[in-house]
Amino acid sequence: xxxxxxxxxxxxxxxxxxxxxxxxxxxxxxxxxxxxxxxxxxxxxxxxxxxxxxxxxxxxxxxxxxxxxxxxxxxxxxxxxxxxxxxxxxxxxxxxxxxxxxxxxxxxxxxxxxxxxxxxxxxxxxxxxxxxxxxxxxxxxxxxxxxxxxxxxxxxxxxxxxxxxxxxxxxxxxxxxxxxxxxxxxxxxxxxxxxxxxxxxxxxxxxxxxxxxxxxxxxxxxxxxxxxxxxxxxxxxxxxxxxxxxxxxxxxxxxxxxxxxxxxxxxxxxxxxxxxxxxxxxxxxxxxxxxxxxxxxxxxxxxxxxxxxxxxxxxxxxxxxxxxxxxxxxxxxxxxxxxxxxxxxxxxxxxxxxxxxxxxxxxxxxxxxxxxxxxxxxxxxxxxxxxxxxxxxxxxxxxxxxxxxxxxxxxxxxxxxxxxxxxxxxxxxxxxxxxxxxxxxxxxxxxxxxxxxxxxxxxxxxxxxxxxxxxxxxxxxxxxxxxxxxxxxxxxxxxxxxxxxxxxxxxxxxxxxxxxxxxxxxxxxxxxxxxxxxxxxxxxxxxxxxxxxxxxxxxxxxxxxxxxxxxxxxxxxxxxxxxxxxxxxxxxxxxxxxxxxxxxxxxxxxxxxxxxxxxxxxxxxxxxxxxxxxxxxxxxxxxxxxxxxxxxxxxxxxxxxxxxxxxxxxxxxxxxxxxxx
Ligand SMILES: Nc1ncnc2c1ncn2[C@@H]1O[C@H](COP(=O)(O)OP(=O)(O)O)[C@@H](O)[C@H]1O
Ligand SMILES: [Mg+2]
Numbered sequence: 001x002x003x004x005x006x007x008x009x010x011x012x013x014x015x016x017x018x019x020x021x022x023x024x025x026x027x028x029x030x031x032x033x034x035x036x037x038x039x040x041x042x043x044x045x046x047x048x049x050x051x052x053x054x055x056x057x058x059x060x061x062x063x064x065x066x067x068x069x070x071x072x073x074x075x076x077x078x079x080x081x082x083x084x085x086x087x088x089x090x091x092x093x094x095x096x097x098x099x100x101x102x103x104x105x106x107x108x109x110x111x112x113x114x115x116x117x118x119x120x121x122x123x124x125x126x127x128x129x130x131x132x133x134x135x136x137x138x139x140x141x142x143x144x145x146x147x148x149x150x151x152x153x154x155x156x157x158x159x160x161x162x163x164x165x166x167x168x169x170x171x172x173x174x175x176x177x178x179x180x181x182x183x184x185x186x187x188x189x190x191x192x193x194x195x196x197x198x199x200x201x202x203x204x205x206x207x208x209x210x211x212x213x214x215x216x217x218x219x220x221x222x223x224x225x226x227x228x229x230x231x232x233x234x235x236x237x238x239x240x241x242x243x244x245x246x247x248x249x250x251x252x253x254x255x256x257x258x259x260x261x262x263x264x265x266x267x268x269x270x271x272x273x274x275x276x277x278x279x280x281x282x283x284x285x286x287x288x289x290x291x292x293x294x295x296x297x298x299x300x301x302x303x304x305x306x307x308x309x310x311x312x313x314x315x316x317x318x319x320x321x322x323x324x325x326x327x328x329x330x331x332x333x334x335x336x337x338x339x340x341x342x343x344x345x346x347x348x349x350x351x352x353x354x355x356x357x358x359x360x361x362x363x364x365x366x367x368x369x370x371x372x373x374x375x376x377x378x379x380x381x382x383x384x385x386x387x388x389x390x391x392x393x394x395x396x397x398x399x400x401x402x403x404x405x406x407x408x409x410x411x412x413x414x415x416x417x418x419x420x421x422x423x424x425x426x427x428x429x430x431x432x433x434x435x436x437x438x439x440x441x442x443x444x445x446x447x448x449x450x451x452x453x454x455x456x457x458x459x460x461x462x463x464x465x466x467x468x469x470x471x472x473x474x475x476x477x478x479x480x481x482x483x484x485x486x487x488x489x490x491x492x493x494x495x496x497x498x499x500x501x502x503x504x505x506x507x508x509x510x511x512x513x514x515x516x517x518x519x520x521x522x523x524x525x526x527x528x529x530x531x532x533x534x535x536x537x538x539x540x541x542x543x544x545x546x547x548x549x550x551x552x553x554x555x556x557x558x559x560x561x562x563x564x565x566x567x568x569x570x571x572x573x574x575x576x577x578x579x580x581x582x583x584x585x586x587x588x589x590x591x592x593x594x595x596x597x598x599x600x601x602x603x604x605x606x607x608x609x610x611x612x613x614x615x616x617x618x619x620x621x622x623x624x625x626x627x628x629x630x631x632x633x634x635x636x637x638x639x640x641x642x643x644x645x646x647x648x649x650x651x652x653x654x655x656x657x658x659x660x661x662x663x664x665x666x667x668x669x670x671x672x673x674x675x676x677x
Contacts (some may be wrong), residue, residue: 017188018423041220049479051327052210058322059217060279065302066224066311067271072300073266073309073379074237076244078166080296081173084340084392085269087180088149088293089142089276091187094286096133097197100188103129103639135199139220146273147266154265158258158565161247171294177448181288192287199281206281213282220278221315221420224271228311231267234527235520235538240264241309242503242514249501251485252463252494254518254583262525274289287486294358301361305368307375309505316376329353329360378533380505380563399552401611408616410442414477416587418620422471422481424457431457433642434471439587439635441476444609446633446650448626450662454497454642455622459503459519464488464493475584490518498622501563509560511575512545515582548578552606569596573605581612588612590621594628606631626654638662 043052060488068082096099103109105120106129117137119130133141153172157165178188189195199216206212211363219306231237239260242250251257280286298321306317335354340348352358368375409416419437423430430453447455448542460466462473464485473481480488494515503511520541526534549556552574559567559575562573573593590609595600606628613619613632623629629636629650636653638646640662646653653659 002570037223038214048517049210050161052214054211054323054326055319056214056217056282057326058319059221060282061213061277061299061302061322062221062315062318063217063224063275063278064272065306065314065655066221066228068299068302069269069309069314070228070231070240070271071264071267071268073303073314074232074240074244075522077157077261077264078162078169079265079268080166080170080293080300081176082169082268082299083291083295084153084173084176084236084271085150085272086279086295087176087181087288088269089146089273089290090189090280090286091180091193091276091391092142092145092273093135093138093277094193094196094280095186097128097135097137097281097357098130098193098195099191101129101131101186105129108128116471130582132197135197135277135281136201136492139274139445142273142277143270144186144586145271146276147270150190150265150267150269151262153269154262158261159535170293177288177291180291187288188306190288192285193280194285196286198282200285209286210340216278220274221598225311225315226275230528230530232309234479234530234534235517235522236263236527238506238514241506241510242517247503249464249497249503250254250484251491253514253579254486254489255482255514256486265522272640273609288585296298298361301365305364305375307377307379309379310375310377313375313377320376321364324388325354325357331391363381371582378644392664400614401474401608403548403551403581403615406612406615406617407586408442409476409618410440410616412441412476415439415474416436416441416476417461417620418472418474418477419458420472420474422459422461422473423469424454424466425469431642432461435487435639435642437637437644439620440620442613442616442618444613444621444633446629446636447639448621448653449626449628449634449639453639453662455639457590457642459495459591459622460640462488462589463493466659477656486518489583492584493589494580494585495585495589496573498591498595499571500569500576502572502575502579503566504563506564507561507601508549508564508567508575509542510557511546511564512549512578512582513541515579516541517546517583519584533654545578545582548581549574551577570598570601573597585617587618587620590619590623592622592624594623594625600626630654 015651030665040202042055046052064082064086067085068079071079071082090213103120109118109120113120117131117133119132121128122132138289153169157168160168181190183189198208199212200206201212204212214398239255242253242255242494243257243260269596279290299318302321302339303314303317304317305321306315330353333351336351336353340346340351372605374380415438417437417439419435421434421436422432423434435454435458439443447458449455457466461468461481464480464483464487468481469479472479473487473495475491478491480491483491501516501555507513520537521533522537544561546557549560552571555571556574556578559571567575573596577590577593580590593609594605597605609619609621609632619632621629621632623632633650636646636648636650637644638653638656638659645658646656646664648656
C-alpha cells in the first residue's frame with residue numbers, strides 16, 4: 001500500500017523526464033556531428049590561407065574562453081588577469097624550443113638529449129645546449145606549469161570575493177607581462193622570443209603551412225569542450241556552481257571552498273597554458289604585448305557575450321568576436337569606403353572599424369546587459385511550466401517520513417551535542433554569553449527567544465561559520481570547535497538557514513545533490529573520464545535525492561528539474577531541508593523552518609520533523625510558533641541577550657516567570673509605550 005503511493009507519485013514524472021532527456025541527448029549528438037563536419041571540411045572547402053588562419057586564431061580564443069569560463073562562469077571567481085596564464089604557457093614552450101637559452105653543455109644534459117628534449121650544439125671548441133622540446137609534450141607540460149601558477153596566484157585570493165578578487169587578479173595580469181618584459185635573459189624582453197620551433201608530427205614539419213595548425217586548434221577546442229562539459233555535469237561542477245551561488249551554504253553542505261576555488265584556478269589556467277603553447281607555435285614568436293590587459297578583457301567579453309557558464313555559448317562568443325574583428329569589420333569598412341566614395345565623404349572613405357574594436361566591445365556589452373543578460377546561449381535552459389495535472393496533483397496522505405541510512409543513536413552514552421561555555425562577540429556586542437547546552441542522542445531540542453537573542457548565532461558557531469571566543473563544542477564526544485564548516489558537515493551536522501540559502505541557478509535535483517557532496521568521491525579525472533564507478537556513484541546519489549524529496553510528495557518531485565528560483569517559498573524551505581538531509585546528518589539544525597508557511601503547511605512540516613525524530617535523528621530547532629515547539633520538543637532552551645535564561649520541558653518553560661518577562665514583558669512595555677504615544 002505504502003509503496004503504491006510512491007510509485008504513483010514518481011513514475012509519470014520520472015518517465016517523462018527520461019523521455020525528454022533521451023530526445024535531448026539525440027538532438028545534441030546530431031548537432032555535434034554537424035558542427036564537427038563543418039569544422040573538418042572548412043579548410044578544404046574554403047581554401048584561403050588567410051581565412052583559415054583567422055578561424056584558427058578564433059579557435060585559440062575559444063579555448064581561452066573555455067578556460068576562463070571555468071573560473072568565472074562555473075566557480076564565479078571574477079578574474080581580470082587571465083591572460084597571464086596564456087603568457088606562461090606560451091613562454092614555457094617558447095623558451096624550451098628556441099635558441100633563447102644556451103647554457104654550456106655538460107654531462108648533466110646527456111639524459112635530456114637521449115629523450116630528445118635538448119641537443120648538443122658545437123661551435124668551434126665550445127658546446128652549448130639547444131632546447132628542442134616537442135610541441136606535443138609541451139601541450140600537457142605548459143598546461144601543468146600554468147596550473148601550478150594558477151594555484152600560486154589563486155592561493156592569496158582565497159579569502160577575497162567580487163571586487164577585491166578582481167583587483168588582485170588584475171594585479172597578477174599586469175605583473176606577468178612586466179616580468180616577461182624585464183627578464184630579458186630568459187625571455188628576450190620586449191623584442192620577444194624568436195625562432196620558436198613549429199610542431200613536428202611523425203617527421204612532418206608544420207612550418208608556415210596553416211591547415212595543420214587549424215586541425216590542431218579544432219582538436220584542442222574539441223578536447224576542452226569535452227572536458228568542460230564533463231566537469232560541469234559532475235560532482236566537481238556542481239560544487240563550483242554551489243560556491244558561486246552561495247559559498248556559505250556550499251561550505252555547510254560539505255564543499256571545501258579552498259580546494260574547489262584552487263581547482264577552478266588551476267584547471268582554468270591549464271586551458272590557457274595549453275592554448276599559449278599552440279598560439280606561439282603557430283606564430284613562431286612571442287612578445288609581452290600579446291598578453292596584456294586588453295586580452296584578458298577581450299576573453300571576458302567573449303564569455304559574457306556567449307553566456308557565462310555555458311560551454312557552447314562561450315565557444316560561439318569567442319569565435320564570433322574574433323571573426324568580427326578579422327572578417328566582418330574589415331569587410332564592412334570596405335563597404336563604407338565605397339559608400340564614402342559615392343557620397344564624397346572623406347570621413348567614410350577612411351574609416352577603419354577594426355581599430356575601434358574596444359568601442360564595439362563596449363557597445364556589445366551594454367546591449368547584452370540590457371537585452372540578453374544570460375548571453376547568446378544561456379547556461380540554464382528555459383523551463384517548461386508544469387502541466388495542469390502536475391500542478392494540481394493532490395499531495396498524498398502523509399505516510400511518515402521514509403529515509404534509509406539514519407542511524408539510531410539513542411543508546412549512545414555520550415551526548416549528541418555538548419556545548420560548554422561558548423561565548424561569541426561581535427565587536428562590543430556579546431551575541432552568546434557562556435552558553436551551555438546538551439542534546440541527548442535522538443532528542444529534539446527547541447531553542448526559543450526574542451529576536452536578536454543569539455539563536456542563529458548559536459547555529460553559526462556550531463556549524464563553523466562564526467568563530468567562538470571561548471568554549472567547547474563536542475559532537476558525540478569529539479571536539480569540533482574551530483573546524484571549517486565543510487569538515488563539520490562531513491562529521492554529521494547539517495543545517496538550514498533562517499533566510500533561505502539555496503543555489504538559485506541550480507535545479508532542485510542539483511541543490512539536493514550538493515548535500516551528497518561530501519559522501520561522494522569523484523575527482524576531476526573521474527568526472528572527465530566517467531568511469532563505471534563514477535556513473536554508478538552518480539546514479540546512486542540521484543536515487544538518494546529522489547528518495548528524500550519523495551517525502552514531500554508532489555510538492556517537489558515533479559519539479560526536480562526546475563530551477564529553485566521558480567519555487568514557492570515553502571517549497572524552497574523543503575528543498576533546503578532535503579539538502580540538509582542529503583548530507584546524511586547525525587544532527588539536524590533547523591533555523592525557523594516554518595517561517596513563511598501557512599498553518600496547514602506548518603502542521604504538515606511539524607509532522608514531518610516529528611517523523612524524522614522517530615527515525616532516530618537528533619534535531620535542534622529554532623522556532624517561534626509555540627504550538628510547534630510544544631508538539632515537537634522534549635526540551636526547550638530559552639535565550640535572551642545571548643544568555644540561557646531557562647531550560648526544561650515545554651510546559652515548564654511556558655510557565656517560567658523569566659521567560660514570560662523576556663517574551664511578553666518587553667512587548668507589554670512596547671505596547672504601553674505605544675498607547676502613551
Ligand atoms: N555577523 C554579525 N556581525 C555582527 N553582529 C551580528 C552578526 N550576526 C549576528 N549579530 C548580532 O548578534 C545578535 C544575535 O543575532 P542572531 O543570532 O541572529 O539572533 P536571533 O537568531 O536570535 O534572532 C544580534 O544583535 C545581531 O545583530
Ligand atoms: Mg535568527
